Amino acid sequence: MKTANYQKFPFVQVEKENKSCVTGWEAIATKINDDIASGKKLIAIETYQGVLNDEIIAGLKDAVKHDLWIDAAEAFKSEDEILKMTYPDVTDDRIFGYITRLNISDYLDNAKVEAAQQKAKTAGSGVVVVYGVGASLVLPNFDLLVYADMARWEIQLRMRKKLVNNIGITNNHEEFSIQYKRGFFVDWRAADRLKKQLFKKIDYILDTNAAGSPKMITGAAAQKGYQISVSRPFRVVPFFDPGPWGGQWMKEVMDLDRSAVNFAWGFDCVPEENSLLLRFGDVDVELPSINLVFFETNNLLGPKVHSRFGDEFPIRFDFLDTVEGGNLSFQVHPLTEYIQEKFGMHYTQDESYYYLDIDGSADVYLGLQENVDPEEMIADLRAAQNGEKHFDDEKYVKRWPMKKHDHISIPAGTVHCSGTGGMVLEISATPYIFTFKLWDWGRLGLDGKPRPINIEHGKNVIQWDRTASWVEKHALNLVEPLGEGDGWREERTGLNELQFIETRRHWFTGKVSHNTNGGVNVLNLVEGREAIVESPTNAFEPFVVHYAETFIVPAAVGEYTIRPYGESEGQECGTLKAYVRI
Numbered sequence: 266m267k268t269a270n271y272q273k274f275p276f277v278q279v280e281k282e283n284k285s286c287v288t289g290w291e292a293i294a295t296k297i298n299d300d301i302a303s304g305k306k307l308i309a310i311e312t313y314q315g316v317l318n319d320e321i322i323a324g325l326k327d328a329v330k331h332d333l334w335i336d337a338a339e340a341f342k343s344e345d346e347i348l349k350m351t352y353p354d355v356t357d358d359r360i361f362g363y364i365t366r367l368n369i370s371d372y373l374d375n376a377k378v379e380a381a382q383q384k385a386k387t388a389g390s391g392v393v394v395v396y397g398v399g400a401s402l403v404l405p406n407f408d409l410l411v412y413a414d415m416a417r418w419e420i421q422l423r424m425r426k427k428l429v430n431n432i433g434i435t436n437n438h439e440e441f442s443i444q445y446k447r448g449f450f451v452d453w454r455a456a457d458r459l460k461k462q463l464f465k466k467i468d469y470i471l472d473t474n475a476a477g478s479p480k481m482i483t484g485a486a487a488q489k490g491y492q493i494s495v496s497r498p499f500r501v502v503p504f505f506d507p508g509p510w511g512g513q514w515m516k517e518v519m520d521l522d523r524s525a526v527n528f529a530w531g532f533d534c535v536p537e538e539n540s541l542l543l544r545f546g547d548v549d550v551e552l553p554s555i556n557l558v559f560f561e562t563n564n565l566l567g568p569k570v571h572s573r574f575g576d577e578f579p580i581r582f583d584f585l586d587t588v589e590g591g592n593l594s595f596q597v598h599p600l601t602e603y604i605q606e607k608f609g610m611h612y613t614q615d616e617s618y619y620y621l622d623i624d625g626s627a628d629v630y631l632g633l634q635e636n637v638d639p640e641e642m643i644a645d646l647r648a649a650q651n652g653e654k655h656f657d658d659e660k661y662v663k664r665w666p667m668k669k670h671d672h673i674s675i676p677a678g679t680v681h682c683s684g685t686g687g688m689v690l691e692i693s694a695t696p697y698i699f700t701f702k703l704w705d706w707g708r709l710g711l712d713g714k715p716r717p718i719n720i721e722h723g724k725n726v727i728q729w730d731r732t733a734s735w736v737e738k739h740a741l742n743l744v745e746p747l748g749e750g751d752g753w754r755e756e757r758t759g760l761n762e763l764q765f766i767e768t769r770r771h772w773f774t775g776k777v778s779h780n781t782n783g784g785v786n787v788l789n790l791v792e793g794r795e796a797i798v799e800s801p802t803n804a805f806e807p808f809v810v811h812y813a814e815t816f817i818v819p820a821a822v823g824e825y826t827i828r829p830y831g832e833s834e835g836q837e838c839g840t841l842k843a844y845v846r847i
């Protein structure tokens with residue numbers, strides 16, 4: 266096997282020489298002190314959920330010259346009140362909640378805010394610092410705003426290590442899934458709403474994603490970074506996670522930790538949770554890539570996708586590796602009305618599997634056998650769940666042998682799972698936690714506990730007419746040749762007409778012309794070691810991509826070309842492109 270050339274830390278170069286980023290607590294405090302010396306007196310240090318408060322306070326409290334330091338937590342409602350307020354959205358379920366309508370202001374107790382503001386006044390013309398989630402609301406007339414942002418993947422790692430609490434409560438002892446659920450459905454929604462309001466007012470962004478290695482850039486430098494990012498192809502920083510069915514393929518191809526038990530998922534383009542690295546000189550500042558979606562919405566998504574999805578990035582690319590691993594859980598995803606009513610999501614988890622590679626042989630489980638009796642199948646699933654018997658998948662589910670480069674559509678409501686031996690590039694709608702597991706093959710999760718099964722939700726959404734004959738016609742390799750030219754050919758590979766994503770595959774030895782046509786494109790190099798993305802008008806610098814890398818071409822880019830490059834010069838490459846049908 267050739268050495269891995271997949272880049273794990275892609276970045277966007279913002280400044281060739283670093284002018285805008287300071288590193289280390291001393292330099293950061295000096296910068297803030299310079300602003301204080303120039304007359305700024307009211308300093309708000311607003312934080313996202315998941316920062317390490319102890320580290321930031323130890324780094325800044327003594328070093329930043331102030332007369333009064335107020336912890337924004339002083340102005341919060343009591344934990345009991347917060348638990349009660351958030352309960353309808355957090356719920357008792359182990360996995361699912363409801364997308365909240367709460368704002369950070371709802372966490373604050375008006376009387377306590379008033380008291381904190383009175384306290385601030387006692388400093389007279391002295392310097393007041395308010396620190397923490399909600400600081401900018403406690404000190405709304407701030408004249409310097411420092412925003413400590415966090416990428417969601419790093420927050421999740423901190424939750425697993427029990428290092429952080431959710432907003433307004435002390436719950437780092439809780440199970441990861443419970444903390445994640447509160448983050449996903451409540452905290453991050455409320456914190457994002459505040460971030461969007463503050464965006465234009467941010468003086469400095471503090472990056473503490475790497476503990477012990479703080480960095481700070483001006484709000485203007487971040488905005489410049491976002492603008493550069495959406496004027497060219499770029500990648501977000503992938504993350505990889507083990508799982509009970511995980512495989513060994515990504516370890517080699519993506520050069521991951523060989524000592525890990527396995528890697529199941531590789532999230533290569535989920536801007537909600539990935540990071541964006543903005544490079545200043547040789548310093549990388551890590552920011553949540555969702556910021557681009559919030560603050561460069563039209564340039565990134567294009568006005569039509571924006572108007573349909575709001576400031577959400579609708580397309581997700583991730584990897585599911587079962588090479589030398591197991592089957593995914595046998596599962597189904599909610600229909601649109603179900604995800605809207607039960608969980609408050611706008612759109613549902615429509616999926617597709619693109620088989621990037623196969624280890625010998627691999628099957629996909631997709632659709633039901635003909636003439637399945639729904640009641641009998643649900644009863645058998647329940648019995649399997651109760652440990653009374655093994656679920657007879659052969660009786661109920663259709664299995665299809667897969668080949669490298671096969672592409673299957675999985676509209677919500679279709680039962681499915683990828684079987685052992687397959688390396689899947691999943692090209693799907695962004696929601697990804699709304700999986701109703703029906704059967705987990707009698708195995709345990711990596712934590713030694715059974716993973717939550719959701720037969721009750723599942724039975725409400727399974728489309729019983731999605732049988733083998735339906736799958737064959739509507740979901741399996743919907744490949745249609747569309748055109749060809751000098752050194753290239755184009756095919757449509759899907760998705761099913763019920764899904765909003767269109768996928769196009771190009772096989773090429775020469776240059777292929779693409780156009781975003783005003784909507785964001787997401788691509789992956791599914792064949793070939795290297796290709797180069799270029800602007801026919803030199804609008805952006807040539808961008809080299811490697812095998813299996815996912816990259817985003819913002820709507821604002823318009824025309825671009827892709828051709829084999831470097832080691833792949835003269836050889837046939839393949840790209841898979843996804844965009845929203847508009």
Ligand SMILES: O=P(O)(O)OC[C@H]1O[C@](O)(CO)[C@@H](O)[C@@H]1O
Nearest residue numbers: 508583593594596691697700702
């Ligand atoms: O539920 P499992 O077995 O972990 O399945 C894999 C998961 O990965 C996803 O495909 C998300 O990428 C979910 O649909 C699915 O739940």
